[in-house]
Amino acid sequence: MELSQMNKEQLLCFKGENEADYSKFKAQGLSLDMSRGKPSSDQLDLSMDMLKVFDDGNCTSETGFDCRNYGLLDGIPEAKKLFAPMIGVNTDEIIIFGNSSLSAMYWSVQTAYTHGVLGSKPWCKYDKVKFLCPVPGYDRHFKVTEFFGIEMINVPMTPTGPDMDMVERLVAEDETVKGIWCVPQYSNPDGISYSDETVKRFAALKPKAKDFRIFWDNAYCVHHLTDNPKYILNILDEAKKVGNENIVYMFGSTSKITFPGAGVAFMGGSKENMDALKKFLGTSIISYDKMNQLRHVKYFGTYENILEHMKKHTALLVPKFNAVTDMLEAEIAPLGIGSWIKPEGGYFVSFNSLPGCAKRIVQLCKEAGVVLTGAGATFPYGKDPEDKNIRISPSYPTVEELKKAMELFVICVKLASAEKLLAEA
Amino acid sequence: MELSQMNKEQLLCFKGENEADYSKFKAQGLSLDMSRGKPSSDQLDLSMDMLKVFDDGNCTSETGFDCRNYGLLDGIPEAKKLFAPMIGVNTDEIIIFGNSSLSAMYWSVQTAYTHGVLGSKPWCKYDKVKFLCPVPGYDRHFKVTEFFGIEMINVPMTPTGPDMDMVERLVAEDETVKGIWCVPQYSNPDGISYSDETVKRFAALKPKAKDFRIFWDNAYCVHHLTDNPKYILNILDEAKKVGNENIVYMFGSTSKITFPGAGVAFMGGSKENMDALKKFLGTSIISYDKMNQLRHVKYFGTYENILEHMKKHTALLVPKFNAVTDMLEAEIAPLGIGSWIKPEGGYFVSFNSLPGCAKRIVQLCKEAGVVLTGAGATFPYGKDPEDKNIRISPSYPTVEELKKAMELFVICVKLASAEKLLAEA
Numbered sequence: 001m002e003l004s005q006m007n008k009e010q011l012l013c014f015k016g017e018n019e020a021d022y023s024k025f026k027a028q029g030l031s032l033d034m035s036r037g038k039p040s041s042d043q044l045d046l047s048m049d050m051l052k053v054f055d056d057g058n059c060t061s062e063t064g065f066d067c068r069n070y071g072l073l074d075g076i077p078e079a080k081k082l083f084a085p086m087i088g089v090n091t092d093e094i095i096i097f098g099n100s101s102l103s104a105m106y107w108s109v110q111t112a113y114t115h116g117v118l119g120s121k122p123w124c125k126y127d128k129v130k131f132l133c134p135v136p137g138y139d140r141h142f143k144v145t146e147f148f149g150i151e152m153i154n155v156p157m158t159p160t161g162p163d164m165d166m167v168e169r170l171v172a173e174d175e176t177v178k179g180i181w182c183v184p185q186y187s188n189p190d191g192i193s194y195s196d197e198t199v200k201r202f203a204a205l206k207p208k209a210k211d212f213r214i215f216w217d218n219a220y221c222v223h224h225l226t227d228n229p230k231y232i233l234n235i236l237d238e239a240k241k242v243g244n245e246n247i248v249y250m251f252g253s254t255s256k257i258t259f260p261g262a263g264v265a266f267m268g269g270s271k272e273n274m275d276a277l278k279k280f281l282g283t284s285i286i287s288y289d290k291m292n293q294l295r296h297v298k299y300f301g302t303y304e305n306i307l308e309h310m311k312k313h314t315a316l317l318v319p320k321f322n323a324v325t326d327m328l329e330a331e332i333a334p335l336g337i338g339s340w341i342k343p344e345g346g347y348f349v350s351f352n353s354l355p356g357c358a359k360r361i362v363q364l365c366k367e368a369g370v371v372l373t374g375a376g377a378t379f380p381y382g383k384d385p386e387d388k389n390i391r392i393s394p395s396y397p398t399v400e401e402l403k404k405a406m407e408l409f410v411i412c413v414k415l416a417s418a419e420k421l422l423a424e425a
Numbered sequence: 426m427e428l429s430q431m432n433k434e435q436l437l438c439f440k441g442e443n444e445a446d447y448s449k450f451k452a453q454g455l456s457l458d459m460s461r462g463k464p465s466s467d468q469l470d471l472s473m474d475m476l477k478v479f480d481d482g483n484c485t486s487e488t489g490f491d492c493r494n495y496g497l498l499d500g501i502p503e504a505k506k507l508f509a510p511m512i513g514v515n516t517d518e519i520i521i522f523g524n525s526s527l528s529a530m531y532w533s534v535q536t537a538y539t540h541g542v543l544g545s546k547p548w549c550k551y552d553k554v555k556f557l558c559p560v561p562g563y564d565r566h567f568k569v570t571e572f573f574g575i576e577m578i579n580v581p582m583t584p585t586g587p588d589m590d591m592v593e594r595l596v597a598e599d600e601t602v603k604g605i606w607c608v609p610q611y612s613n614p615d616g617i618s619y620s621d622e623t624v625k626r627f628a629a630l631k632p633k634a635k636d637f638r639i640f641w642d643n644a645y646c647v648h649h650l651t652d653n654p655k656y657i658l659n660i661l662d663e664a665k666k667v668g669n670e671n672i673v674y675m676f677g678s679t680s681k682i683t684f685p686g687a688g689v690a691f692m693g694g695s696k697e698n699m700d701a702l703k704k705f706l707g708t709s710i711i712s713y714d715k716m717n718q719l720r721h722v723k724y725f726g727t728y729e730n731i732l733e734h735m736k737k738h739t740a741l742l743v744p745k746f747n748a749v750t751d752m753l754e755a756e757i758a759p760l761g762i763g764s765w766i767k768p769e770g771g772y773f774v775s776f777n778s779l780p781g782c783a784k785r786i787v788q789l790c791k792e793a794g795v796v797l798t799g800a801g802a803t804f805p806y807g808k809d810p811e812d813k814n815i816r817i818s819p820s821y822p823t824v825e826e827l828k829k830a831m832e833l834f835v836i837c838v839k840l841a842s843a844e845k846l847l848a849e850a
Contacts, residue, residue: 036495044484044493054476059469068469068684070461098523099714106709110535114549114573124539124549140711147708148539259493262716283572284531286565289524289714291687 002336003417008425015418021411022368030369032405037188037347038396039256039313046312047258053298059291067290074278079264079293085303087218087252088234089268095278098288101253101265105215106144108249108267111280112178112211113148118246118276120211123148123178132170132180134162136350136378136389138188141181141217145380150178152380157190159341161198171207179213185232186220189350189378189391191343196233203238205247214248220346221252222310225318229345236269245270254296256313256347257306264296320394323402324349331410337417349392350378357416358387364412370405427761428842433850440843446836447793455794457830462613462772463821464681464738471737472683478723484716492715499703504689504718510728512643512677513659514693520703523713526678526690530640531569533674533692536705537603537636538573543671543701545636548573548603557595557605559587561775561803561814563613566606566642570805575603577805582615584766586623596632604638610657611645614775614803614816616768621658628663630672639673645771647735648681650743654770661694670695679721681738681772682731689721745819748827749774756835762842774817775803782841783812789837795830 006014059067061076074080075096084094097104113123123129130151133142137157145152153170155162162182171177182202184194194202202214216235239245246269254263268274300306325342328351332338339352353361358375365372373391376382392409394402431439484492486501499505500521509519522529538548548554555576558567562582570577578595580587587607596602607627609619619627627639641660664670671694679688693699725731750767753776757763764777778786783800790797798816801807817834819827 038495041491044491048482051479057473066466066469068472068686070463070680070685100710100712103710110539114535114539143708147705255495259716260495261493261712262714280572283568285525285528287525287686289687289717291684292714292717 002334003414003421004336006421008422011418011422011425015415015422018411018415018418022364022415025408025411026368028369030404030408032369032397032401033371034393034397034405035371035373036396037256037393039260040316040396040398042316043313043395044259046309047299050258050295050299053295054291059294061290061294067294070286072287072290073282073285075266075288076290076293076297078297082297082300082303082306083252083264083266084268086221086306087250087266087268089236089250092271093236093274094266094268095274095281096288096293097265097267099255099261099263099265099292101217101219101251101255101267102140102144104251104265104267105141105217107284108215108277109144109148109150109179111277112213115280117211117213118272123150123211126176128176130174130177132162132167132177133380134180134182134187135380136189136384136391137181138183138217139373139377139382141215142380145179145181153177154380154385155180157187157192159192161192161194164198164201168201168205171205171209171212173208175208177207178209178211179215181215181217183217183219184235185218186223186343186346188219188346189348189389191341191346191348191350193230193344194232199233199235200238203235203244203247204242205244207247212247216248216250218250218252220256222307223256223347224310224314224345225321226344246273249273257310258296258299262292264293317395319399320397320402321349323399324392324394324406327403327406327410332413335414335417338413347393347395349394351390351392352388353390353413354417354420355386355388357413357420358384358390360416360419361390361409361412364415365409368408368412370408427759428839428846429761431846433847436843436847436850440840440847443836443840443843447789447840450833450836451793453794455829455833457794457822457826458796459818459822459830460796460798461821462681462818464685465741465821465823467741468738468820469684471734472724475683475720475724478720479716484719486715486719492719495711497712497715498707498710500691500713501715501718501722503722507722507725507728507731508677508689508691509693511646511731512675512691512693514661514675517696518661518699519691519693520699520706521713521718522690522692524680524686524688524690524717526642526644526676526680526692527565527569529690529692530566530642530676532709533640533702534569534573534575534604536702537638540705542636542638543697548575548636551601553601555599555602557587557592557602558805559605559607559612560805561614561809561816562606563608563642564798564802564807566640567805570604570606578602579805579810580605582612582617584617586612586617586619589623589626593626593630596630596634596637598633600633602632603634603636604640606640606642608642608644609660610643611648611768611771613644613771614773614814616766616771616773616775618655618769619657624658624660625663628660628669628672629667630669632672637672641673641675643675643677645681646677647732648772649735649739649770650746651769671698674698682735683721683724687717689718742820744824745822745827746774748824749817749819749831752828752831752835757838760839760842763838772818772820774819776815776817777813778815778838779842779845780811780813782838782845783809783815785841785844786815786834786837789840790834793833793837795833
């Protein structure tokens with residue numbers, strides 16, 4: 001029976017049962033952190049042999065360059081070759097950064113803010129600059145734009161990607177709309193992959209602002225949870241077809257391939273965009289850690305080997321994602337008090353409760369020892385207008401811990417939903 | 426006989442002899458790059474065992490944190506302990522960055538530019554912001570301030586550090602003077618170490634601008650060329666004594682201790698300064714490469730071991746610096762056509778030719794196959810008002826190559842000097 005169809009007595013009874021279950025959980029003294037999309041130790045162990053690649057004492061790039069020393073601002077050639085196919089660019093369309101794609105995104109927003117884009121007026125010289133933010137989305141994206149005082153406009157996600165009618169309208173009519181944050185494959189947190197039509201419409205955008213850029217964070221481009229993954233269209237290829245190749249900045253990293261603390265990040269885009277950014281880059285650094293670039297190259301060799309490596313991650317992650325969605329399917333679906341998409345990749349399950357319940361659910365979980373990403377975090381300024389989205393990160397705990405945490409989670413969802421319906425009754 | 430005392434005929438004869446020597450050199454087809462302060466392969470080989478420290482499979486910080494994963498924004502505790510004594514701060518007064526102290530400097534200028542310092546008005550909101558630049562100095566410092574449109578004011582170096590009368594006067598009278606670039610120990614390029622009085626006067630500065638900061642780049646703090654090195658005073662300690670501890674940002678790195686491409690950089694200062702900067706930092710990165718931090722910690726263990734390690738660098742570098750200064754002493758000193766300081770540490774010999782000769786000398790060297798740092802590079806905007814300073818970087822070539830290069834260099838100095846004196850005669 002769906003919860004919304006219960007009368008007050010039934011709801012009170014339902015609430016009482018769940019309060020009892022909740023008290024039992026509280027007594028167990030759980031302590032679990034599910035707040036961030038961190039790989040588990042098992043996943044990190046997959047790449048331990050990468051730490052041995054310099055046993056041969058050879059630190060030389062294929063061009064004879066000593067990777068221990070200064071130089072090669074935009075990365076070693078073989079790292080460009082290895083990572084270019086991951087984000088779908090040519091080797092002259094990629095810059096290899098340090099260990100953080102977030103840093104590369106921050107830096108590309110920062111340089112646009114202080115110095116403009118391809119010679120345009122710096123964004124800081126405008127009274128107001130705006131970014132479009134598909135919601136729910138990634139909190140750290142929103143923090144970057146908030147940091148630079150950029151006004152964020154929510155754009156709803158649909159099963160095929162952001163609402164493109166709204167995106168096209170807003171970029172066409174407002175010159176102060178300078179960018180949009182996108183996680184096109186296995187979006188954070190929904191796990192939605194943009195449809196071919198969505199990618200084509202992005203590639204063909206005709207913004208009023210010539211310095212508008214799509215910040216295409218392809219963080220999960222090879223992070224599948226199925227055996228037959230679907231890849232999104234290559235936006236740069238599509239943009240080239242319509243003479244619009246400067247529209248997009250693309251980002252990727254090995255953070256969730258090798259080590260989040262010690263991976264390699266990269267940025268791609270048209271040669272004109274990358275050449276202009278390289279000129280800025282030389283002001284802030286002499287070169288990134290080429291030894292770590294070479295470490296990845298020596299370990300993987302080819303892009304195909306990266307894909308093989310990712311299958312091991314998939315094998316470790318699938319049971320965890322199943323633990324989450326199975327529990328939701330069994331306990332929440334029949335009650336009609338929540339919705340979610342079973343993701344085919346990425347790092348999250350995005351749960352939508354009844355409106356007005358997310359904060360309460362997160363609070364209840366926390367008081368019983370399970371820390372979730374803060375409710376609201378998936379929206380700009382931390383404000384979920386309907387207070388219903390919760391990002392579940394299944395990767396870090398063990399399957400057993402996760403099952404325990406999900407038992408608690410569904411109790412909290414039931415409790416919060418009953419409270420809400422009773423308050424409205 | 427000094428060149429200035431020669432008559433025209435003597436000068437013409439002297440010039441002719443050197444032209445002949447120069448032609449012989451040109452015919453040799455040399456190809457040597459002495460443009461940057463890069464360590465040699467021998468120096469890099471000293472740290473190769475650092476690449477083996479994870480053979481034990483242990484990637485865990487002393488607090489039990491897995492360094493392969495996300496987290497610990499400001500660095501692992503043991504890296505703070507290892508590097509804090511190098512720049513002279515406590516462990517709660519240091520942030521561990523990535524592989525580049527230049528990046529940390531860029532970022533600290535950038536955040537001041539876009540967000541101010543400890544809540545002050547952002548520098549970008551001023552019509553004009555100025556930095557003091559002791560000259561000659563480090564070109565990459567000047568590039569950072571130039572990038573943000575900051576006006577640079579030359580301050581002459583003296584044998585005890587920058588002209589402190591001028592520094593004190595300028596910071597006291599002008600609120601738009603927001604910073605000064607300093608390399609206090611073995612300055613780049615002069616190799617001058619600031620005297621105790623200079624450090625004390627810096628520590629006690631009373632700038633009109635409350636958001637004025639000293640950018641104290643202690644790049645060569647353990648990079649001695651003598652057995653009994655003199656250390657400069659600790660500016661933060663001195664500043665604390667006079668209640669002025671927020672005046673300074675300190676920087677250091679292992680770029681010239683382990684690997685320039687894969688070292689660890691850090692920044693220190695008052696707890697108030699560092700706490701404020703950490704809040705900014707979380708916007709741009711989740712964490713730096715903690716595996717590389719741990720790699721350095723496992724390899725060195727203690728600060729004392731770093732000092733021992735540096736003695737091996739000293740042993741490799743001293744013959745190279747001697748090759749430079751011996752040649753200058755033998756060939757240039759008697760002619761009175763140049764001056765320099767024999768450095769006790771650091772990476773450079775700063776050569777001052779007769780006024781108006783530096784560009785010509787660099788050009789002559791280049792045409793004969795030896796690339797030096799561009800003349801003017803040691804001054805803001807690349808403009809040496811007297812066109813006399815040339816930065817010589819002895820570290821990268823072998824002693825034999827260096828001797829050859831210096832043979833050419835002194836011929837070029839002689840030739841350019843003779844040309845100049847003849848033109849004036």
